[in-house]
Amino acid sequence: MTKRFGPTTALDDAGIAIADGETHALVGRNGAGKSTLVSILTGLQRPDEGEVRFSGLAAPALADRDAWRRQVACVYQRSTIIPALTVAENLFLNRQAGRGPIRWGPLRKRAADLLERYGVAVDARALAGDLTVEQRQLVEIARALSMGARFIILDEPTAQLDGPAIQRLFERMRALRAEGVTMMYISHHLEEVYEICQSVTVFRDARHVVTAPVAELPHDALVAAMTGEAGGVYRSRRGAGPGGGTARVVLAARELSLAGKYRDISLSVHSGEIVGFAGSGSSGKIGLAETLVGLHRPDTGTVTVNDTPVRDVPSALGAGLGFVPQDRHREGFVPLLSIAENATMTIAHKLGRHGIVAPSRQRARAVRLIGDLDIKTEGPHQPVADLSGGNAQKVVMARALADDPSALVVINPTAGVDVKAKQALLGAVEEAAERGAGAVLVSDELDDLRICDRVLVMFHGRIVKEVPRGWSDHQLVAAMEGVDA
Structure with missing residues (x-):
């Protein structure tokens, strides 16, 4: 075709x-x-x-x-x-009835039978959004x-x-x-x-x-x-980052707890260091990362970036933190806005005076970011919705790096992107560390975590193991699944 x-x-x-x-x-x-x-x-x-x-x-x-x-x-x-509809309504959308009004009892029974037939353990009456x-x-x-x-x-x-x-x-x-x-x-x-x-x-x-x-x-x-060329997994370009006490702490958490997500978490990330977080979906690692950037307020404990308390997202950004969220489609970009507008969203106040963005300054910063991350595009004016998944994720990374952050929190940066895009995205994290930023990298991909100086494994809301660079897949997976917890 x-x-x-x-x-x-x-x-x-x-x-x-x-x-x-x-x-x-x-x-x-x-x-x-x-x-x-x-x-x-x-x-x-x-x-x-x-x-x-x-x-x-x-x-x-x-x-x-x-x-x-x-x-x-x-x-x-x-x-x-459709989140606002029940499972049964979603299963038979536009097929709810033949002639006449919908008979809800038989519809739910048909849905329950269908779910049972295919081994889907879900209540047909539940809201799909749940x-x-x-x-x-x-x-x-x-x-x-x-x-x-x-x-x-x-x-x-x-x-x-x-x-x-x-x-x-x-x-x-x-x-x-x-x-x-x-x-x-x-x-x-x-x-x-x-x-x-x-x-x-x-x-x-x-x-x-x-x-x-x-x-x-x-x-x-x-x-x-x-x-079109031989190659495999991304190979880290860096040597080991600084150990504790040899560089300043740029991101710190002290005795953090958040009900239903994690408890008693303390963490120090040094300048030039990449710290990985691994664990299952219920381990609490995503909730912890989102707390570090101010998206959640912990029940107890504190977060600081460059010794400045993080109370919410604006305070985290103001203290020098960059963030790549878990889901680029829902949280990462505004689809109909341009690459330039998305990439410079967090630094708009620095691109003009009196609250007005200077287009030439915005374009110049966007062109630099496009070049740094090798974003395949017609130019900074192109809407992000028109980009492939890998290039859209690079725009999200560009926004995180737009203000040359001293601390970086990145969640699943390579989800749904190709081999070349993975190399560019992980390379960007390493380059930020080489410039002196401290990074937290949360990922479900073991290959992503190989660039980390150490990996902290979470299990049921707690850090259960710290693994230095050079770990084996068996060692990390065993800890993630709670085998040696």
Whole structure:
């Protein structure tokens, strides 16, 4: 298939063939054409050239949405579940009744039967907004299957899940495959491709590069196909950072506790040091990181940045802290604003006088940040909504670094981005440390944590272990899962 958007070729004579009943990975860097392919496979776009076939038959007409839903469904990285509706209402949205008023009792019974059939332990009467990310994804899968689709596209389904939740998702996927469900699995986490998929297709620069059985494509060969060059995980450029007492403390927490999240946490981060936090989704590490930047007020204890108390977000920013939040879509940027406006949002008061931003100064600062982080863009005027996921995340990182912070808190910086973007984002954290900033890096990705001088492992709201640089995966995972806690 070929698909063009003005002068941009999003797909260039690219194709994919997925065998009935297999789980087939689609991988490639941001901008490789994966999203465009998904939009075509789900009937949201028509290719300029080429065709889509299901079981050898031509795809339905674009206007026949019900026919498309019976063929294919997509569980997107950003949930399409409506939070204000119940699970039952979401499962049968626009299918609540035939003729006449909705019969709520039978509808909830149908929903409960559907959830039970597919092993989704969720109350059909619960508000969807109260579900976890994992539960929302399973509800979306059940909804797709209830429409008759036997081909499901999973787009970065593990980006916001912790280790145990990922394994539960994989168990459901294996069970569905055993029932004959075909899946296309899109992920930037290559280890997942090897764990759950039978075949893999690589796109690069809008073209199809290779399709092969996963067992016959070594890790380095897969990375080379994605990037056009050999390579693997990001390799730290730094030596060990300063030990305690050899540099000033730029970020400190003393006896922090917050009900339901963590308790009795004390921490000192020195200039030039990167401190990692690891743990499951229920470990409390996200809540702690958000407390450090002023998003939560602790029940007890204090946070200081450069000896200045942090009471809220403005006080943290004013003291010299930069922040990359967990979810770039919800918390990281304003989609319709430009790169320049997003990247300089926290320093607007420094780009003009009397509360008015000077466009030339804003543009100059944005151009510098675009160059520093290698953001692929038409220019600083481009809306962030038009960027690929990896480049949008770089804009969030740019904003965190815009004021040359002396302390940096970064949460899951590489979630849902490709190999090259990961290198740029982790490299930016290391460069900030080399300039003298102290950084806290919270991540679900073990490879991200390899740049840290030490990693603090949290389990059930407490720090249970400190691991120095050079740890093994087994050592860290055992601590994260509470094996040696």
